[in-house]
Amino acid sequence: MNAQVTGLHHITAIASDPRQNLDFYTRALGLRFVKKSVNQDDPGTYHLYYGDYAASPGTILTFFPWAGLRRGRPGTGQAYATGFSVPAGSLPFWQARFTKLDVKQQPIESRFSDEVLPFTDPDGLRLELVATSETDPRPAAPAKDVPAEFAIRGFHSSTLALADAAATAQVLTGSMGYKLAGQSGHRARYSAGNGGPGTYVDLLTDPALPRGLNGAGTIHHVAFRVADDATEVATREILLKDGLHVSPVIDRAYFKSIYYREPAGVLFEIATDGPGFAIDEPLDQLGTILGLPPHLELHRAEIEAALPKLN
Numbered sequence: 001m002n003a004q005v006t007g008l009h010h011i012t013a014i015a016s017d018p019r020q021n022l023d024f025y026t027r028a029l030g031l032r033f034v035k036k037s038v039n040q041d042d043p044g045t046y047h048l049y050y051g052d053y054a055a056s057p058g059t060i061l062t063f064f065p066w067a068g069l070r071r072g073r074p075g076t077g078q079a080y081a082t083g084f085s086v087p088a089g090s091l092p093f094w095q096a097r098f099t100k101l102d103v104k105q106q107p108i109e110s111r112f113s114d115e116v117l118p119f120t121d122p123d124g125l126r127l128e129l130v131a132t133s134e135t136d137p138r139p140a141a142p143a144k145d146v147p148a149e150f151a152i153r154g155f156h157s158s159t160l161a162l163a164d165a166a167a168t169a170q171v172l173t174g175s176m177g178y179k180l181a182g183q184s185g186h187r188a189r190y191s192a193g194n195g196g197p198g199t200y201v202d203l204l205t206d207p208a209l210p211r212g213l214n215g216a217g218t219i220h221h222v223a224f225r226v227a228d229d230a231t232e233v234a235t236r237e238i239l240l241k242d243g244l245h246v247s248p249v250i251d252r253a254y255f256k257s258i259y260y261r262e263p264a265g266v267l268f269e270i271a272t273d274g275p276g277f278a279i280d281e282p283l284d285q286l287g288t289i290l291g292l293p294p295h296l297e298l299h300r301a302e303i304e305a306a307l308p309k310l311n
């Protein structure tokens, strides 16, 4: 039996300076700052969330920023690149914007039937704008100087770099309900649910890639989405039965989560679509207050005093 995973939920990465991180994702990429919270395992550190206006699952890129942290090395055993969906024809706009803003970018590549603009954030995190010929009905992220016709629609894909993809592919297709959607060179693409941008996981087995090392500019984990709590519990049972070491369900306030490592070592999470990011501040004010789970609320004053100022 397969789990009812419907695509990507959020992706969490490691950064160094939190102000630099906030500036890059909101100003250069035009994403909305949708939640300011803390790392629940290290409340002296921020957890910053960016996404579309409504903070929809499938658009949320989050960061644990540790000022001064050394850089990691992107490579095998990691989620290697994060792709955002943008409309076909929008890459010349982004190339010009990145040149103006001194964002490091590489030449456009063709991948399946799409055009891909690889670039990196200030910590060297590998990102891609995927100008897709597929229909992506999701609303544009509302940036004030990025016209809606060019703006990011949310995730397109997460690319995992692996020394050997077989066991990971088995977990995706055998336990999580993913299906093979395409193969090209060292890249195999898998899709979930109804398919399309926001669901894809690409497995990249390029022998030239080094082994990944954790640090600033690398991905911490990839979270997949399920509709509700009951589906999450059922999914957990399936993963346990298939021999994966799965955490209990953890309440992350904005969603409920389970965690496990896929066989190549990439940390996976499965998160519920609800209750969402508007539970502790109104939708039109997301990102304003410091969102804290109930057990940390008692310590709000000390936590706020210890965090660096963001602006």
Ligand code: ZN
Pocket: 010, 012, 221, 223, 269
């Ligand atoms: Zn997560």
